[in-house]
Amino acid sequence: MRKPGGHEVSMTGAIMARTPVWASIAATLEQEIARGLYAAGDKLPTEAALAARFGVNRHTVRRALSDLGERGLTHSRRGAGVFVRAAPTDYPLGRRVRFHSNIRASGRLPEKRVLRIETRPADTTEAEALDLAPAAPVIVYEGLSLAGGDPIAHFTSVFPAERLPGIDATLQETSSVTEALRRHGIADYTRAFTRLTAEAATATQALHLALPEGAPLLRSVGRNVDPDGVPVEHGVTHFAGDRVALTVASDDDPPTSSG
Amino acid sequence: MRKPGGHEVSMTGAIMARTPVWASIAATLEQEIARGLYAAGDKLPTEAALAARFGVNRHTVRRALSDLGERGLTHSRRGAGVFVRAAPTDYPLGRRVRFHSNIRASGRLPEKRVLRIETRPADTTEAEALDLAPAAPVIVYEGLSLAGGDPIAHFTSVFPAERLPGIDATLQETSSVTEALRRHGIADYTRAFTRLTAEAATATQALHLALPEGAPLLRSVGRNVDPDGVPVEHGVTHFAGDRVALTVASDDDPPTSSG
DNA sequence: GCCTATGATTTGTCTAGTTGTATAGGATTC
DNA sequence: GAATCCTATACAACTAGACAAATCATAGGC
Known part of the structure; x- marks a missing residue:
């Protein structure tokens, strides 16, 4: 599984007669x-352990791990270690996931990890987005969407707390915006x-999304309203x-002449 | 002596923390x-809660809180928590987006500058996209979309040359995909x-878009088909x-069992 | 009601381990 | 000579776990 004469060799055209040690380790x-x-x-295993195992310097191991990382097989966290990534190459998400459902749920993908659920006063933009009085209480739901263990998206949703009391508990339980709104x-x-x-x-987003x-990043800002047009959720997803290609379904679409 | 921090950023598996994570959290x-x-x-929130929210170790949160404390924004009491001392008044939140367009109008933005119009045999992906025989002739239309003189997007569209002979001249004249297709x-x-x-x-895209x-960049790949489902245009827009926010209109969109 | 004992929570501190980056130099190959 | 490969060292950034010290919440006794 080695490619000495790969496509992305931009240095020189020279062909290495012998395979480097790091390539062998990789x-x-x-x-x-x-x-x-x-x-x-x-x-x-840690870089030090691998270095000992292969009898080379730690930097040589790092060169090998860097190669694996570039090819998407692994990713590393400083201080924690090097981890095997779930999706080796392209994740076929763009083929299957519909844009509308995806966006509406702000990451209603296989797994979710709750990072934060809290109630606090809204700032000016949030109050405006939800059409609330300044500093009115909002419920904030922050989390990660995962697919096969790999982070796909990071989202933050805000809900009007007075309109939807107790939705924080529902979110904690179901971790689904759609389901939580339905239950309320x-x-x-x-x-x-x-x-x-x-x-x-x-830096923080990079950490969350590895x-x-x-x-x-693809940033999506969206707002959901009830049948009367009153906002019930406002969210930002990165x-x-x-790793993701959003696809827009092609419903009936008369090409309008909007600028 | 070597210059630290080159321009090359290896966008790969490794997390490069140009900015320390604690600084981003702070x-x-x-x-x-x-x-x-x-x-x-x-x-x-408690250090543990913040650590969970940001996905880092508690010590990294402490480093951020230490920074805030040193700058007089917060103070902490052992066993009690971290408290806000005063609120800084500066609230820089610039409006980033100066232009937004409906996503349906992806390739039809107001002002345009033609960079290239040429006829040549299709490569494999183009032939597949337009459902043509290999190396069938295609017309390529490359250009820039502008708004207020600023470049907004760079696009490349391909058309089946045999189906639409002479569309290159029409494109040159109108610089509008919609109008050109209509006239043909x-x-x-x-x-x-x-x-x-x-x-x-x-580097090239950066040059075009300043x-x-x-x-x-936001990359949009789209395909237009005639009423029989035969592709008549395939384009990639960056x-x-x-400078741009694409908006997805909320036409008829039953939020029921879609996904 | 008031006080206290107890336990859980929260911040402070310490030690150790792991990855990221910078610098420097020797060895090999072209 | 120049480029690549590998070694070596040192430090920074972050993780991990454990424990101590201060605080808070709660129940029980008086």
Whole structure:
């Protein structure tokens, strides 16, 4: 599984007669991952341990691990270790996931991890977004969407606390915005708008999504309203740009002449 | 002597913390204090809660809180918690987005500048996208979309040349995909799909869009088909992430059992 | 009602281990 | 000579776990 004359060799055209040690180590580790010796999410031995095992310097091991990381097989967390990634190459998310349901649920993907659920006064933008009085209480729901153990998106949703008392407990239980709204009597909500932008990942976002800082993120801002047009949820989701492709379903779509 | 910190950012599995994580956390908390989420005298969430929220170790949160404490924003009492001392008044929240467009109008933004119009044999992906025989001739239309003189997006569209002979001249004249297709007898086309991703700008894209290399771009791939479902246009558009927000209209969208 | 004992919670401190980065130098190959 | 590969050292950033010290919540006794 080694590619000495790969496509992305930009240095020189020289062909290495002998395979470097680091490539050999990378190939060994890749085989062991492929063989199931290390499952997805598992932590590899420490760099020091691997260096001892292969009888090389730690930096040589790091060169091998860097290769695996570039190819998406592993990712590392400083201080924690190197971990096997679930999706080796392209995650076929774009094929299956519908844009509308995806956006509306703000990450209603297989698994979710709750990072924070709290009630606090709204800031000015939140109050405006939910059409509330200044500093009115809002319930904040922050979390991660995962697919196969890999983080796909990071989202933050705010709800009007007075309109939806106790939805924090429901969110904690179901971790689903759709389900929580349904249980609180708002089964028939619609999405007022969705706004999409691209952003560079901050250090914190990079950490959550296991990406390098500055990596491109797909930012989605959306608002859900009840049948009377009153906002019941306002959320921001950041998708990992290289792991997700949102697809817009092509309902009936008369090409309007909107600027 | 070597220069530290080159321009090359290896956007790969490794998490490059150009900014320390604790600094990013401190900035987030400072902003939340400034926005009035935590008033003077309020107790911040516990270190453990913040660690869970940011996905880091408690010590990293402590490093951030230590920074806030040193700067006089907070003070802590052992056993009790961390409390807000005062709220800084500066609240910088610039409006990033200066332009937004409906996503249906992906390739039809107001002002345009033609970069290239040419006819050549299709490559494999283009042939597949347009459902053509390999190396069948296609017309390629590359250009920039502008708003107020600023470049907003860079797009490349391909058309089947045999189906639409002479459309290159029409494109040159009108610089509008919609108008060109209409004049060539395809007034009633529909968008088969749209796929959205975030990407980092290459050097060329950065040049076109007047952005730094690596800046986040919103990549939109779409295909238009005639009433019989035959592809008549396939395009890729890269939007400048910080200058554009795509909006998804909320047409008829029953939130029931879709996904 | 008031006081206290108890236990859980929360911050403070310590030690140890792991990855990320920078610098420097020797060895090999072209 | 230049580029690549590997070694070596040192430090920074972050994780992990454990324990102490202060505080808070609660129940029980008077």
